[in-house]
Amino acid sequence: EPEVTQTPSHQVTQMGQEVILRCVPISNHLYFYWYRQILGQKVEFLVSFYNNEISEKSEIFDDQFSVERPDGSNFTLKIRSTKLEDSAMYFCASSESRGKEETQYFGPGTRLLVL
């Protein structure tokens, strides 16, 4: 069964450093998402991406964040200058289309720790 994959599974970085989190969505899916979950808190939406551009973003997704689909398979989230409060589990998801009935399929997550 096709699945969303994410790398790395864990990343430790120093405050102020740049990190890039990678995702490979399911191959025939057209919509891509990033969510995050700070330890002990709820899963929060960051950004959605379709047709090579951001379709929606939350207040969390400020200028320190960017997303890119550099080739036909990868979807990346870059945090330009990490802060302590960026420590969280980051989930990538993809869906075939958009709409309230559509299922988003999630990857296993990348646990980011900023020291």
Add this chain to the structure above:
Amino acid sequence: GDSVTQMEGPVTLSEEAFLTINCTYTATGYPSLFWYVQYPGEGLQLLLKATKADDKGSNKGFEATYRKETTSFHLEKGSVQVSDSAVYFCALSGGNTPLVFGNGTRLSVIA
């Protein structure tokens, strides 16, 4: 805005016990409702969903019914197993909007 409220965990049950995890929502319009499960060390997996009022989603012995009148989508299972130990997330989708999640409820099932 849209929101989801789940019962607080952790929930600890003995094997073969009956499970209910409460979920209520606030939304404009008629959202779709989902339960996702996160097993230890893994990502979020769709457990079941319902897209309109009175629909019942079911999978792996779990069920949830979309109740518009009480704005609820409670998760139930008649007889839990140790392998059901996980964190369960209720979520809604209001249309061309991202998923809105509840806080998650951790379930531990002991033999």
